[in-house]
Amino acid sequence: xxxxxxxxxxxxxxxxxxxxxxxxxxxxxxxxxxxxxxxxxxxxxxxxxxxxxxxxxxxxxxxxxxxxxxxxxxxxxxxxxxxxxxxxxxxxxxxxxxxxxxxxxxxxxxxxxxxxxxxxxxxxxxxxxxxxxxxxxxxx
Numbered sequence: 001x002x003x004x005x006x007x008x009x010x011x012x013x014x015x016x017x018x019x020x021x022x023x024x025x026x027x028x029x030x031x032x033x034x035x036x037x038x039x040x041x042x043x044x045x046x047x048x049x050x051x052x053x054x055x056x057x058x059x060x061x062x063x064x065x066x067x068x069x070x071x072x073x074x075x076x077x078x079x080x081x082x083x084x085x086x087x088x089x090x091x092x093x094x095x096x097x098x099x100x101x102x103x104x105x106x107x108x109x110x111x112x113x114x115x116x117x118x119x120x121x122x123x124x125x126x127x128x129x130x131x132x133x134x135x136x137x138x139x140x
Contacts, residue, residue: 003066007045008072009072010076012030012047012049012090013062013075014026015055015056015079016056018083026078027048059075059077072116073094073122074111076092077091089102089103089104090102092108094115096122099122099126101126101129102135103134104136104137107137
């Protein structure tokens, strides 16, 4: 099994390969991705990882593939739910607690930035997820 790359970036791992066009839409939601998988317009560093070795893996299986010293607080997964849903919500795992929630792509930068600097914790975002478990931002 391929160990995920050790990079100073937020990893987005693709585990569903059922629909190439939908995957392109998911990638596009992250901004302009270069040929090496780096999101050029995302406010934080994002590395997209895809390959047949990751097909169908669960969040728990992916956690075992993180390299020693992976320093980011989150792991993001583009799975079947991401591909099949109109909103394309990613599965986001907070590594310290292994809590999971779905997040739309436009909210990833806010969550990542706030967790990276310790301004907020994952629970604050999770508490504000909608009834379907998807975080779409804070509602006033």
